[in-house]
Amino acid sequence: MGLNPESRARFNLERASVLLLEDSTMGMSILVQILTGFGVRTLHRCENVEEAQATVQKVELDLVIADSLGAGGEGYDFVKWLRQSRIEPNCFAPVLLTAGHTPRDAVSKARDCGAHFIMAKPLTPITVLERILWISKEGRRFVECDTYMGPDRRFKNEGVPPGTVGRRRDDLPPVVGEAETPNMEQDVIDGLMKTRRVEL
Template sequence: MGLNPESRARFNLERASILLLEESPMGMSILVQILIGFGARTLHRCETVAEAKDAIAKIEVDLIICDAMGAGGEGYDFVEWLRRSRIEPNCFAPVLLIAGHTPSNAVARARDCGAHFVMAKPLTPIAVLERILWIAKEGRRFVECDTYMGPDRRFKNEGVPAGMAGRRRDDLHGEIGAAEDPNMDQEVIDSLMKTRRVEL
């Protein structure tokens, strides 16, 4: 998804409650400036995971922007805790995870902890806006099982892989059986395809 920078569309986060978890003062300042530029007024700034957990228990948030927090990856652990916390509605809040580096293992870790999206630093306002809009539009269902809770990790639903049984009630099967109703005659099909003159 790409936004046209010259677009006249209006976007305003004035009514949104946003929790920011960023240990670096400079990183926090950049996030705050970007979000204030989008009209955000209610920003809950947390420098540690403990502060963020305390805030989650007290306030309702609409969006969480969380830093991965260095080599220890405390940010990933926070997102996983959030999803399992059962503190509603915050445990279902969209999470945008940001990291200094995003190799494939970091992206997989972000996906597996329950984040909606992971972004690499440095952040730009247009990139942050694109991700927020993408999260708002995607509407992925939440999945809960023994090893995972969070948005469905599949970006595309292309059905069950060949040779595997479906695990969800609404999974479509790849096998095509015999026709249940009689097939249409070729003459009927041809008549449907012909252009006709219609008088109004």
């Protein structure tokens, strides 16, 4: 998406209710500064998963920003719990995960636990704002099945992979089929590609 840092656009999130799950004092301080800079007034600060789970059960949330919480990966488990908790509307809240490193397996883990995005630290205000705006605009549907609940993991609908049967009504057909009109002659195609002088 990419925001222009010189942009004079204004964003006001003063009515948003945001849960922050971060066990580092410095990390929490940075998140609070970034979000209060966006106008957020209602911040629920949680230092561990137990506090975050208790908060989810008490207040309505518009956004969750959770750290992966180190090598144990408790942040991923929290997001999975949130999605499967069936505590509405919080189980559908947008989730941004943060981590010190985001190798491919961390990105896959974030996607599979039901997070919208994972962001690598150190965080910058522009990156956080881009992700918040992206989530608000993208409108990915929620998927619920035996093994997963969360936003549709597909960013693009490119049809069903070859050799598999589609499961959704909007899946594109794997076979294109026969042409409905005759193919264009080569000289017609060449004529379309030639540069021509146009008089106005």
